Amino acid sequence: MRTPRIAAVVAALALVAAGCGSGGEQKSAATDKPTGTATLWVRDSAKGFINLLAEQYNKTHEGKVQVTVVPSANFVQKFGTAAASGSGPDIASIDLVYLPYFASKGVLDDLTPVLDSLSWKDGLSPAHKKLAVYEGKTYALPFTAEASVTFYNKDLFKKAGLDPAKPPTTYAEMLSAARAIRKLGNDYYGFTMAGQCGGCNIFEFAPHVWASGGKVLSDDGKAAAFDSPEVTDALSFYRQLWTEGLMPPSAKTDNGSVQPASFQSGKVGMANLGAFFVQTLVADKKIDFGATPIVGKDKGTASFAGGDEIAVTKGAKNKAVAYDFVKWATSEEAQTILAKNAIVPVRTDLIDKIYAPLDPRYKVLGDAMAIGQTPYSVVENAIINDNNGPWSKLINEAVFGSGDVKAAQTAAQTAAQQIIDKG
Structure with a gap:
């Protein structure tokens, strides 16, 4: 988004x-x-x-x-x-x-x-x-x-000794696949994201939280849940992908313009993107790709609608x-x-x-x-889409920053709730 x-x-x-x-x-x-x-x-x-x-x-x-x-x-x-x-x-x-x-x-x-x-x-x-x-x-x-799903490069899966007919179904399996693809060479990466795009990350990152049984906002949009355990787990997972070098350096500063091209290069194994990308890849005719649901920590799937x-x-x-x-x-x-x-x-x-x-x-x-979900909020832009807002800052700090995930969550939770309460 x-x-x-x-x-x-x-x-x-x-x-x-x-x-x-x-x-x-x-x-x-x-x-x-x-x-x-x-x-x-x-x-x-x-x-x-x-x-x-x-x-x-x-x-x-x-x-x-x-x-x-x-x-x-x-x-x-x-x-x-x-x-x-x-x-x-x-x-x-x-x-x-x-x-x-x-x-x-x-x-x-x-x-x-x-x-x-x-x-x-x-x-x-x-x-x-x-x-x-x-x-x-x-x-x-x-x-x-x-809808958001995980796109994966079947050719890279095969080269890395992975079964392209069995894409990852948990964080652990995604991490294992990303590591295997990274071993193909210095310019190969397991996963990429748009780290500087709040809207992209409600579309691509939040489904991990939902698939794990968590929320980022209450159903009525009146309470933030940025400090939930499920958000902690998802941020820690992405932090590990980053610190292990399984994401390309561009992921940290990408505002959404680089991520699709990174996957199209044939050097990235997985990326969470939307239906629009199917037509792009089919027209490109360069990659044998699959699409699979975005997974939770331990099974479970979800999507942003x-x-x-x-x-x-x-x-x-x-x-x-x-x-x-x-x-x-x-x-x-x-x-x-x-x-x-x-x-x-x-x-x-x-x-x-x-x-x-x-x-x-x-x-x-x-x-x-x-089965997709979409956060309900009359201030959605201020707390989520705004690249200077609490959602974007949370992901930037937790994934690419100091690594103190809990502290980043606390700060983001406080900022988001203040915006919601102000209306």
């Missing part, structure tokens, strides 16, 4: 208290016949498929959607400012970790009746549905999904088309288009039908997403 900061938009969203929708009169209500054009904003991470989706909807519906692609680094600020002034889009595709925040600011329509009307609502990603809820109401529908939610803004001008489109976006027709473009469907009931048959590794990713 490589997402932008949210701090710059807080002041703009303070305007929401005065009410949204001041930027013009509403053209249609949600219950009207869906005609005319609705505007849709998406991050540029969706540019590979969003026009295909819009074209299909426009071709088969009387109503139309007009897409605007916004740079990911600017999306949160641009959307927040526009929503606060009533000049935002009718529909917004929003990184699911920001849904609690935007829902709490009153800029999104209550879509609870829409979700309840879907015959397939029970097949939608549980993590997406959870993060769309604020004070008992649902403010978005699941749209696109992502990432992706986007699709919401109707409070100030939407064409609510009829907006409501029609967000419902259609969860349909089999729409989700099949996404699956064919290497996007994990949010429909867990369709994984085996429209996604897994495209590549055997997609089955692993689809199953991971179906």
Whole structure:
């Protein structure tokens, strides 16, 4: 999960208290016949498929959607400012970790009746549905999904005397495999990570904690758990990978831009990444790779469920088309288009039908997403995504710093809880 900061938009969203929708009169209500054009904003991470989706909807519906692609680094600020002034889009595709925040600011329509009307609502990603809820109401529908898994180089496994059909299932087995691969030569490494990327490490590191039965936040997001024993174990595991020289030096300073290329070099045995990486590696045609669930200390597996939610803004001008489109976006027709473009469907009931048959590794990713977790917090960016925040500082200090894991946890726990309590 490589997402932008949210701090710059807080002041703009303070305007929401005065009410949204001041930027013009509403053209249609949600219950009207869906005609005319609705505007849709998406991050540029969706540019590979969003026009295909819009074209299909426009071709088969009387109503139309007009897409605007916004740079990911600017999306949160641009959307927040526009929503606060009533000049935002009718529909917004929003990184699911920001849904609690935007829902709490009153800029999104209550879509609870829409979700309840879907015959397939029970097949939608549980993590997406959870993060769309604020004070008992649902403010978005699941749209696109992502999942984190461990990618491993089968060729390196074979050269190191490991069985590529039996990837690691515990920390001890991962450590043993990393050591074996490191012995292949000075420029070979067992594992890599993006040490300077808070968002990457909630996506890639936190699943180790969850797979071990722990948490990083309470279910309601009101209590940090950075000092839990399961976090201690995961940090100590990564610390050992680092101190034994099983990670490349780049892992310490990587902001997320180096990690994929390190694995693609063919000199790194394992890396925790997302579904997007399958398409990259397949197109590259250089590595025989496998994908396996991210493991816990002693068995157990977990994944971060990432992706986007699709919401109707409070100030939407064409609510009829907006409501029609967000419902259609969860349909089999729409989700099949996404699956064919290497996007994990949010429909867990369709994984085996429209996604897994495209590549055997997609089955692993689809199953991971179906049980994936996502921390719920209205201050998620400040405590986790911010590279100067407590989560990122915790990993930097515990894994690459002094090595006093418990002290790093105590400091991070205190800082995170203060942010949560302040709100």
